[in-house]
Every structure is written in structure tokens, then in C-alpha cells.
Amino acid sequence: MSTSSQEMENIFEKQNLWRKLSLFDWGWAVVMLISSVFVWQKYSSLMDVYEVGILFGTSISLVAWGWFWKPVRAYIISVALLSLFSIYLYGNDLALGESNFFLKFLISSKSAIMWMSALYVLATVTYFIGLFIGSEFSNKTASAMTWSATVMGFVGLLVRWRESYLIHVDVGHIPVSNLYEVFILFSIITALMYLYYEGKSKTYNMGGFVLLVISSAVAFLLWYGFGSRGASEIQPLVPALQSYWMKIHVPANFVGYGAFALAAMLATAYLIKDTMVNQGRNGAIVNRIPDLEILDDVMYKSIALGFAFFTLATILGAMWAAEAWGGYWSWDPKETWALIVWLNYAAWLHLRLTKGWRGRPLAWWSVIGLFITLFAFIGVNMFLSGLHSYGEL
Amino acid sequence: MSNEIKSDNNRPEQHENPEQALERDRSSREEHGLLKVILSFLGSMELAISLFVIIGIASIIGTILQQNQAYNTYIVKFGPFWFEVFRSLELFDIYSSWWFVILLGFLLISTATCIYHYAPLIIREWRQFRLNVSSKSLKLMHSTGSWDAQTSPDEAAQFIQEKLANGGYQSRIKNEQGTITIAAKKGAVNRLGYLFTHGAIIVICLSALYDGNFNLKLREAAGQLKPETRDLFASQVPDISRLKANENHAFRGNANVPEGSTTGLVFLQMRDGFLVQELPFTITLNDFRIEHYNTGMPKSFESDIVIEDKETGEKISKTIEVNHPLVYKDFAIYQASFDDGGSIMDLQAWSLDDSKQQSQSFKQVVGDSKKMSTRQGEFKLELVEFKALNVQPNPKAEETGRKFKNMGPSLTFRLRDSSGQAKEFINYANPTTQDGRFFFLSGVRSSTTEPFQYLFIPADDNISLKRFFDFRALLTNPQEMKRISEKTAALSFSSSNAPEPQIVVQMAVVMQRLAELFNQGGFDFVLNDINDKVPEDKRKDVTESYFKVLQTILGTVYLEVLQAEGVDISNNITPAQEQYYDDMVNTMGIIAKYNAPFFLQIKSFVHKEASGFQITKAPGKDLVYLGCVLLCIGIVLMFYVAHKRIWVIITPSSISGEEQGSQLVVAGSGDRHQKEFAMEFQALSQLLDKQFSTTK
Numbered sequence A: 001m002s003t004s005s006q007e008m009e010n011i012f013e014k015q016n017l018w019r020k021l022s023l024f025d026w027g028w029a030v031v032m033l034i035s036s037v038f039v040w041q042k043y044s045s046l047m048d049v050y051e052v053g054i055l056f057g058t059s060i061s062l063v064a065w066g067w068f069w070k071p072v073r074a075y076i077i078s079v080a081l082l083s084l085f086s087i088y089l090y091g092n093d094l095a096l097g098e099s100n101f102f103l104k105f106l107i108s109s110k111s112a113i114m115w116m117s118a119l120y121v122l123a124t125v126t127y128f129i130g131l132f133i134g135s136e137f138s139n140k141t142a143s144a145m146t147w148s149a150t151v152m153g154f155v156g157l158l159v160r161w162r163e164s165y166l167i168h169v170d171v172g173h174i175p176v177s178n179l180y181e182v183f184i185l186f187s188i189i190t191a192l193m194y195l196y197y198e199g200k201s202k203t204y205n206m207g208g209f210v211l212l213v214i215s216s217a218v219a220f221l222l223w224y225g226f227g228s229r230g231a232s233e234i235q236p237l238v239p240a241l242q243s244y245w246m247k248i249h250v251p252a253n254f255v256g257y258g259a260f261a262l263a264a265m266l267a268t269a270y271l272i273k274d275t276m277v278n279q280g281r282n283g284a285i286v287n288r289i290p291d292l293e294i295l296d297d298v299m300y301k302s303i304a305l306g307f308a309f310f311t312l313a314t315i316l317g318a319m320w321a322a323e324a325w326g327g328y329w330s331w332d333p334k335e336t337w338a339l340i341v342w343l344n345y346a347a348w349l350h351l352r353l354t355k356g357w358r359g360r361p362l363a364w365w366s367v368i369g370l371f372i373t374l375f376a377f378i379g380v381n382m383f384l385s386g387l388h389s390y391g392e393l
Numbered sequence B: 001m002s003n004e005i006k007s008d009n010n011r012p013e014q015h016e017n018p019e020q021a022l023e024r025d026r027s028s029r030e031e032h033g034l035l036k037v038i039l040s041f042l043g044s045m046e047l048a049i050s051l052f053v054i055i056g057i058a059s060i061i062g063t064i065l066q067q068n069q070a071y072n073t074y075i076v077k078f079g080p081f082w083f084e085v086f087r088s089l090e091l092f093d094i095y096s097s098w099w100f101v102i103l104l105g106f107l108l109i110s111t112a113t114c115i116y117h118y119a120p121l122i123i124r125e126w127r128q129f130r131l132n133v134s135s136k137s138l139k140l141m142h143s144t145g146s147w148d149a150q151t152s153p154d155e156a157a158q159f160i161q162e163k164l165a166n167g168g169y170q171s172r173i174k175n176e177q178g179t180i181t182i183a184a185k186k187g188a189v190n191r192l193g194y195l196f197t198h199g200a201i202i203v204i205c206l207s208a209l210y211d212g213n214f215n216l217k218l219r220e221a222a223g224q225l226k227p228e229t230r231d232l233f234a235s236q237v238p239d240i241s242r243l244k245a246n247e248n249h250a251f252r253g254n255a256n257v258p259e260g261s262t263t264g265l266v267f268l269q270m271r272d273g274f275l276v277q278e279l280p281f282t283i284t285l286n287d288f289r290i291e292h293y294n295t296g297m298p299k300s301f302e303s304d305i306v307i308e309d310k311e312t313g314e315k316i317s318k319t320i321e322v323n324h325p326l327v328y329k330d331f332a333i334y335q336a337s338f339d340d341g342g343s344i345m346d347l348q349a350w351s352l353d354d355s356k357q358q359s360q361s362f363k364q365v366v367g368d369s370k371k372m373s374t375r376q377g378e379f380k381l382e383l384v385e386f387k388a389l390n391v392q393p394n395p396k397a398e399e400t401g402r403k404f405k406n407m408g409p410s411l412t413f414r415l416r417d418s419s420g421q422a423k424e425f426i427n428y429a430n431p432t433t434q435d436g437r438f439f440f441l442s443g444v445r446s447s448t449t450e451p452f453q454y455l456f457i458p459a460d461d462n463i464s465l466k467r468f469f470d471f472r473a474l475l476t477n478p479q480e481m482k483r484i485s486e487k488t489a490a491l492s493f494s495s496s497n498a499p500e501p502q503i504v505v506q507m508a509v510v511m512q513r514l515a516e517l518f519n520q521g522g523f524d525f526v527l528n529d530i531n532d533k534v535p536e537d538k539r540k541d542v543t544e545s546y547f548k549v550l551q552t553i554l555g556t557v558y559l560e561v562l563q564a565e566g567v568d569i570s571n572n573i574t575p576a577q578e579q580y581y582d583d584m585v586n587t588m589g590i591i592a593k594y595n596a597p598f599f600l601q602i603k604s605f606v607h608k609e610a611s612g613f614q615i616t617k618a619p620g621k622d623l624v625y626l627g628c629v630l631l632c633i634g635i636v637l638m639f640y641v642a643h644k645r646i647w648v649i650i651t652p653s654s655i656s657g658e659e660q661g662s663q664l665v666v667a668g669s670g671d672r673h674q675k676e677f678a679m680e681f682q683a684l685s686q687l688l689d690k691q692f693s694t695t696k
Ligand code: HEM
Pocket: A304, A346, A349, A350, A353, A354, B004, B005, B006, B043, B044, B045, B048, B107, B110, B111, B112, B114, B115, B118, B191, B194, B197, B198, B201, B635, B638, B639
């Protein structure tokens, strides 16, 4: 702790944000702004005022994100370069995806997703090896794999977006419209949140636990997307989904789901460590798992973040529903389950904040919370019918 | 653990002065006896969490048990006993049931009570600096430290205030007989987050209750309203089931408007009945358009509508589509669905069992039914659905490179016999091609859960059905068949060994009977007949010769049909005509399974569509949104604004007799953010270390 507070500039000294920024930080801002001005120059004739706003809004947010979390800059740049390269290779011919070497084996949407899947699974194993033998090398490899997988996942989504337009302009749409696509989104958002936490806490030992949930998502993705269901095929959108709201409602929801999943996996680690310690099994492995207090705290922060985004997502969903279905709330099963998830975490937060609960009971609760969340996420599509009829299983 | 907002004991509360203690007492409100018990129950966290859980479980039931289905569906599913139980618990419409609304009401009251309890405290926490602290209490806190300064208390205070301001703290200072107290705080709006979130819940719940059908339920309970359960025209619905346009309640209703029609009413579903809601305007549908992807999936559907205000006569034209409703005053008109608006079908019924193929041509509107008399008795023909487009996966995707093909318009209809039994058919207007030949397609099934079984009727040279039904009619006509059989029998013996006339007659009889059997049930009937009548050892021979005979007679009938059409058959018939014969005979073979009195051909149609609108009024909507904004702001304040306080007490001290020095006690707390605060406090300590010297 003391080291980090020395690194940190003293907030009580007279200073401001600008002074804290390095040359790199400014370079980052310049790169982002130049890219968006370039895009604007080139495509402004095709954009309406909202889109221009979104373009510059995005670029400013990316600048801020890069300042707030430095490693994400390399991430954003890698994603951008790879996606642009892929789009460049495609040109206007979707068929190249089957013949061009780079596209076929690396950065067509399907290949990128395959790489993502493989890397996440490998990273999970490597993290656990790191945890069991305490190898720093193993941990760093796992972390690098997770970063690469997350790059590939995002590239896969962006390229898929482009591919949908190559099929036909009418078919083109943002890839958050079916279960296959949102599972990719879920994986990369959860991974990014974990990576942020990993960088901040400088501990790699939670990686295996968190990546376990991502690997399960990957397993589902492969079965659902490439199995007999073939959901990895790009389908056009039904009229109800052709809306701007989808672009913000769905990602906001998945930040929520991702944060809840992260919390549940931290809770699992908490329960394992707590149980082992109680049984007097104080081995090296148990010791490598971070302190219970820290786990508890990060779990709370994760649920708080999830709750905030989930609330926002639900509200956005309600506003969309008011535009598409004629009412902001219809007690449609998906909506209702969102409410259930929300009430569940509201109860969790109240227990922690007002009744002072900590530790095991809340850890169990957040593990159970993940199952409730999962039901809202896929169970509803699998077992119940309603207006949210996209991505049925 | 206590049910208090403040669970950390890091605060120097113990040492407040009497004045503040008094205010504190006042703020916890004067409550006595029963009222106090009730209020503390209503405001308790236990109740709140129980409500979360109970509402959650009730909602789950509502998602598992499909809501607002027709009552019949439930009776079939659960049986009359459970149906009655569930109905009385209002499980079929949980979310507007009395008990569910009461649960929500409790949540509302509980939250309100909670706010009532805590608001004064929260506001004080937000506003006040808490200058009344003692160094003793400061030293008890988690983050605390003492320093000795060479400077006067005033200078030290100035220094510290400056630094605190740099760190984003607001501070207040108090000087009491030379002892200076500084109280600083940062992020106190965090406390307002509580009021925002919980206030938001109240705003949202209240306005959502208003937008629900709660108030209609109240009126129903008071006997002023009664849902109509009979199948009536809107105009026949009595007043007790009608809602006037000028009443200001929320509703969500549906209206199906055919192209070219106008409506000023919507229907509100209420359990197993409906209410008629009058609108202050009329809606006219000028045109409805639907576009498809090449997969046949709808890409967009939109309606050109005109609304006319009944009072002012003002007219507004707009095109609405999914995700783009028309908002007029408090009302919103949505494109919800589409339907047939009474397309007019020009049909021809080709008899399958009558020798006289009189042309039964008629027009009928989709949705209507019509009596049809046939030789099998009276049938009711109900036109169920007309579809202008039928895109299906193309079985020949590989060869043609097109994944989908459009089968063209189709008509779904039912034939109901006098006992009420119905079969469903789907007929396609355009013939489909198979191996370069054209066929008219008709699917049949005896219940809607089965898949269709298809009958392919070959199209003749004019792409019509005429030849097929001429053939059928001839086969069905006993006199004609007698004549043809006799002719054929006579011809079938070559002139060289002319048989006895008796044998020719017999032959003709056999021919006619075989043709008759074939007409009834194809080759299967003929085989069955042989199996019934011929001993096993002779069957093979008999079958062989019977089929030869059958082919001969059918061939002759076919030639007669061709001749009647005016086809020149003096030479040989063409391969195409031969192929037609094979297809026709195949089809005749399975027509028994089709088992219908006639085949319905779609000759032409006038397509008329209807647009399904959802029309809503939600006066509480804006308030709900306001509540949502409050909720979001509140959550951000609560989670992401750290509420921190720092206190400094500076007492004068004398250094080496003369010079003025001072002693500092500094302490603080970070409420929910103890870890971050500890770091911040450390940073402050470093500065103080540089400036002053640490005590002990
Ligand atoms: C649907 C209803 C409710 C919702 C959505 C809700 C939501 C929240 C949220 C999001 C927090 C913030 C937690 C945090 O700071 O991390 C909170 C805190 C709190 N809630 Fe509720 N709440 C609800 C009902 C209630 C009720 C009925 C009570 C009263 C028994 C209550 C009492 C409290 C208290 C005392 C706090 C802690 C405030 C603080 O110390 O800052 N809440 N609530």
C-alpha cells in the first residue's frame, strides 16, 4: 500500500488533472481525435447529427477510458488495427473469407471467435497451473492469453458487424441480436472487468476462477453457434429489433451480467478459501488466494457496478419497450426476470450496507445470484415465451 | 447488527453538545405506542427484504404460468378444479391481481416509512460539518494522528485548510478560546443518494400503479364496469362495458383496421372479457405495406394512417412502423401486427366425386364461411387465412444457388362436415414445378397440430386443372364408363381370334369395375379387392392381368379426354402427354387419402390487408422516467461518490517559553470507503510530516 501511495501524487498538493498526464496520455488523446476527425472527414456525408455526436462522444470516452486505465490503450489499438485489416482484406467480397489466408485462419469473424474460444480455455488452465504451482511465468502467460482472447473476441464482433453488411445492406446490423453474439459480448466484458481488477490488485490468482465462467460461456457458444443449430450464421433483424435502443440496451445489460458473474466467481474463491482455512488446511495454494477481506470488498464493488449498469439497462429497455411495444412495462418474462434479478441484488446490497452482513452468507447469496442472473439471461429464452423472442434455443 | 444507517462506530458522535442531541431527538420524530410499533415494522429492513423476496417469487410464478390466455386453454391444461383454484387466486393475471398490487403497495409504504425515518438524519449528514468534536474522540478513530507545530494555531489552521481545499474538502472553522477546530467534508452528496434512490422508488411505483389497470379494477369492484365476455360487435356492447374518450385513465388496447377502413374504438382485454374504449379521434388506414427479406422473414411493416380529432376535426397523416409510433396528445399509436383485412378470393371448386363437372365458381371473403352441398352431404367452407407470400427453404439450394424460394400466394381453409368435424387445407394459387412439370399443390391435415400432407395435381398443357378433372369426371360417370369399357373390351381382342360375345361383355364388366375401384381408391383399392377375392396361389397372375386390363381402360379414358379437348391423337401421343398420364394416375392413386368432396382452386384474388394497432395512454409515463433519472443519479451518488470527513483540532502550546506553537490532532473517516480514505489520510499525513513534527 505504502508504495502505491508514494507513486500516487499527493492529492493535497496543488495540482490538477492535466499535470498528472504524461506525454503518452496526450499522444493517446491525439491519436483518438485524429482518427475520429479522419472518419468524420471521410464519412460525414453519410452521417446524421446523432451519428456525428456518437462518433466524437465515443472518441472522447475512449480518451478518458485510456487515461483512467492505461493498459486498455494497447487493447483498443490492437482491436482497431486487426479489425481494420480484416475489413480491408474483405473489401466488398464476402467470399474472400473462405479463400484469403488471413481471413480464413485468423481474422474472419468465425476464425477470430474460434481463436478467442481456444485462448480463453487455455488461459483458464494456465491460470490454475499458476495457482497450483505458484509460477509467476505461468500467471503472466495466462494473463497475456486472456488479453489476446479478449482482443480476438472484440475483433470477431466488429468484423461480424461488417460481414453482416457485406451479406446485404438490409441485413447489416450490430452483432448483439442473438444468443451467439451476446455470449461473445458477455465473455469479453467479463474478461475486461477481470483484467482491470487483476491489473489493479496485482494478483493473478483469481484468474482461474473468473475464467471458469468465461470458459463455460465459450462451451455454450461453441455448442450453440457451431453445433447443429448453426446460430453463428448471420440472420437479418426482425422489425422489432431494428432500433437504436438495441445498441445501448444490450451492452449495458451485459456489463451488468458480467459484473454479477465476476462477483459470483470471487464469492466461489471466497467460500473455498474460507472453508479450507476453517478446516485448518493452510497450504500454499490457499495462501495464494487473496485475503478474504479483499475478496469480500471486490465482490461488493463488482455487484455495485453490476447493479448500476443493470438498473440503467433495465430503464433503457423500458424506454425501448415504450417505443416498440406500446408500453414501458408489459410483464413480459424477460422484463419480469430482470426485475427479479434486480430485486435480488437490491436485497444483497441492503443486507450488506444496512444490516452489516459480510462474508459467507453474502458469498453464497451472490453465487445463487449468478444462477438467477443466468436464468434471466438464457433460461427465459430457453423455457419461456414472450415478446423477447430473439435467440430462442 | 443494528438497523441503523450508521454501522461504523468511527464517528465522534458521543461528544456532541446538548443542543445537537436535542435536535437528534426531535428528528427521530415523536412516536408513541402502537403507532411507533407499526411504523418501525413498516420501516424495517426485515419487511423490505421479505417484500423483495415475495415479490420476486410471485413474479416468477407469473412467468412460468402463461398469463392472460383464453380461459379454455387453462381448463384444458389444469382441469376444472385447479382452474377454479387458480382463477380465484387470480393467477392468470397475477400482475394486476389484488394481492400483487397490495404487495407493491407495501413496498411503497415500507420505502416511504424508511425515508420518513431517515430523511432528517440524512439531510443533517449532508449539510452539517460537525464542528463539535473533542480530541479524545478524534484519537479513537481509525485514521488518526498528532503533530506538533512551530507555528501559531492560526497559521497551522490556514495551512491545513489550504491543503484540505486542494484535496477537494470543504471546511468550517471554529475558534473557542484559542482552540481551533476544523471540520471538513467531501462528497457529502453521497448521502442524498439515499433520498434519490428511495424517492425514485416511490415515484416509479406510484406512477406505474396509476398506469396499470388498477383504477379500472376499482371501478369494476364498485360495480361501474363489467368486462364483456360475449362475442359481440363493438356497437352492441352495452354501456357498462364501455369507457368514454374523455376519462383520464391509462389503457392499452388493440384495434384491427382493414385497409380503407376507419375506427374510433379499441378493445381492452380484461381477464376473459374485454372493454370497449372510445377514442377522441378516428384512425383511418389508407395503406399497409410489408416488406420481406429473401428468407421470407418480414423486414418491415408500415401503415399510412390518418387520424382525425373528433372535436376539432384536425387531421394528421403519418406512416407508422414498428419502433416508430405516432404520438398524438396523450395517446400513442403503434404498429403491432398485421392480418388479413378481408381479401376477396375468386375460387373454383372442382368436384372430386361428381360426374358432372359443373363449374362451381364463386367469390368469398377471407374470414367468412359458406355452405357447400356436395354428394357427400353439406359442408361448411371457412376461409381461414390468405398469405400473399410463402417463402420456404429451397430444396434445390445447391443447384440454383438460391437458398429460398417463394411458393406464391396460399389460402388456408377448413371444411367442416355436418357433425362439426373439420379438416384443414392449404392450397397454393400458383403451380409449382417439379422436374420441369407443373403441379397444383394442396396440403391437408385433420388437426392443426399435425403436419400437412400434400397432394400434387398435374397441370395440363394450358397450365390448368381441366384435363385432370375431366378425367376424374369421366371415371365417375357410370354410363360413360360402361360405353368406354365395352368399346375397349371389344378392341382388346385382335380380330384374328374373335372371342364369343359373352366373354367380351364379361371383360367390359371387369374393366368397368376395376376402373370404378381405381377411381375410389387408386391401385390400393384394386389390390385389396384382389386380396379379398382371389385365393393366394393365383394372386400373382391375377394381379398382373388385372393391372394390364386396368391400364388399358384408363388409357382409353385418357385418350377420350384428350380427344374431347381437341388434341390430335391420330398419330401417337407426345412424351409430355404420356408423362402427364403417369402423373395423373399417380395422383389418382392417393386422392382417396385426400378425402375431400372437391378441390378448391384459387383463380384470382384481391388482396386486402389489415393493420393491427396498439393504442395506449400512459399518463404516468413521464413521471416514471423522472423516477428513473432520480434512481440513476441516486445510485451513482451512493456507489461512486465517497463521503469523507476530516477533523482537525489545534490547541496552542508554548514552545521554549515564549514562542507560540501548536498541537494538532487530525482524524477522519471514509464511511463506506475506508480503504481509499486510509490512503488519502496517509497522503495528508506525509504533508503534515514535512511541515510539522510528529508527536511521539
Ligand atoms: C425497491 C425498493 C428499494 C430499492 C431499489 C433500494 C435501493 C437501495 C440502494 C441501491 C441502496 C444503496 C446501497 C449502497 O449504498 O450501496 C440502498 C440503501 C439503503 N436502503 Fe434501500 N432500496 C429500496 C427499499 C428500501 C426500504 C424499503 C428501506 C427501508 C427499510 C431501505 C433502506 C435502505 C437503507 C437504510 C440504505 C442505506 C443508506 C445508506 O446508508 O447510505 N431501502 N437502497
